[in-house]
Amino acid sequence: QLLLVESGGGLVQPGGSLRLSCAASGFILGSYKIGWFRQVPGKEREGVSCISSTNYADSVKGRFTISRDNAKNTVYLQMNSLKPEDAGVYYCAAGRYGLCGSAWSSIRAYDYWGQGTQVTVSS
Numbered sequence: 001q002l003l004l005v006e007s008g009g010g011l012v013q014p015g016g017s018l019r020l021s022c023a024a025s026g027f028i029l030g031s032y033k034i035g036w037f038r039q040v041p042g043k044e045r046e047g048v049s050c051i052s053s054t055n056y057a058d059s060v061k062g063r064f065t066i067s068r069d070n071a072k073n074t075v076y077l078q079m080n081s082l083k084p085e086d087a088g089v090y091y092c093a094a095g096r097y098g099l100c101g102s103a104w105s106s107i108r109a110y111d112y113w114g115q116g117t118q119v120t121v122s123s
Contacts (some may be wrong), residue, residue, distance in 0.1 A: 002026040002112055006092050009117030014080055018115060020077040022092030030070040033095045035110055036077045038088035038119070047093065047105025052119060053105045060086070082121045089116040 008020040022034060033052035039045040049066040056064060059108045065078040075092060093110035103109050 004092050004094060004112055004114035004115040006090060006114045007091060009119045010090045011108040011120045013123050014084060014121055016082050016084060017080045018119060020090055022075040025075045028090060029073045029075060030068065033100050034075045035093045035104060036066065036089045037093060045107055049077060050100035050104035052099040084121045087119055089118050089122045091116045
């Protein structure tokens with residue numbers, strides 16, 4: 001069974017940091033492109049970052065860093081200088097085909113999704 005499990009979410013003050021983890025089981029994560037998305041109520045899920053190459057949404061460039069530990073079969077999203085607008089449920093997703101490419105932020109580029117982890121940025 002192919003499974004993605006996110007963790008690391010929580011409540012943080014503006015300017016703070018969190019590191020999200022996306023642990024994979026049932027497949028070799030390094031063989032897939034892995035994306036991070038976030039969603040807030042009433043809005044579509046938006047792409048935050050992708051790794052095969054590395055891509056970032058303009059809103060998080062310079063603050064977020066995506067990385068992969070193949071030995072642990074885990075992808076991380078280090079989030080620094082968090083802003084209230086960064087809040088939401090963060091999902092990781094795995095795509096079987098292709099690199100991140102120009103369509104990396106499309107949910108249709110991914111085949112498997114985790115259950116999400118909540119990030120709240122508030123003072």
